[in-house]
Amino acid sequence: MLGGKKGLRDMSRGFEDISKAKADMKIARAKTPEEALGLMEAQRDRHLELAAKHQSKARGIFTGPAELRAAKASEANANQYQRKIDKLTKKNPHLQKDAVQPVDQQVEPSVAQKLEDLKRLYDQGIVSAEEYEQKRVQLLEQL
Known part of the structure; x- marks a missing residue:
């Protein structure tokens, strides 16, 4: 067995880094701000899902700490994409989603x-x- 579970986990994190780099290159090649925004939102959501997956697996004294580190890394990536989204929507106000009016504050x-x-x-x-x-x-x- 090549390095056990820890080695496989490190290898999978390496794959996550590679897929993030590929996603960043795809975002950089986006032809329109709308396309870039869609790609960024998809990556942010993907990393949030990964963080949730790692947190749910974080049980036990052997795998727990590694899963928590992976969850924190995924959350950091999601936050990074959110900052990019905020920056892009600030530059392009037409990309901002219309705010939904809360039910409590309906117009009289x-x-x-x-x-x-x-x-x-x-x-x-x-x-x-x-x-x-x-x-x-x-x-x-x-x-």
């Missing part, structure tokens, strides 16, 4: 929209004429 409907909704409820017979008129006056006072 306008008074006109509320009046239309109230009228629809009245027409459907859901609210009485008295309720409709009372709420309509309240909404008009907000203008």
Whole structure:
């Protein structure tokens, strides 16, 4: 057996380094910023998955420390790609993903929209004429 598990683990880390170098060369050859961004995000995600895989394997006194070192190295690589992504999106603002508005902070409907909704409820017979008129006056006072 050639070097046991430790030797194989070191060899696999060498392969990870080679694949990272290949990925970096592919990113450098990207024709557009969008293509480079996609490649960087894929590499970041790949390294985060590797870190999680190494952390889940980090059991026992013999393999645990090596797996934790590998997890930290993968996390460092993921952070490196995230910094590259941040730098690229700072240079190219059009690449930034649109922020999703949290559900808690939905836009309040306008008074006109509320009046239309109230009228629809009245027409459907859901609210009485008295309720409709009372709420309509309240909404008009907000203008």
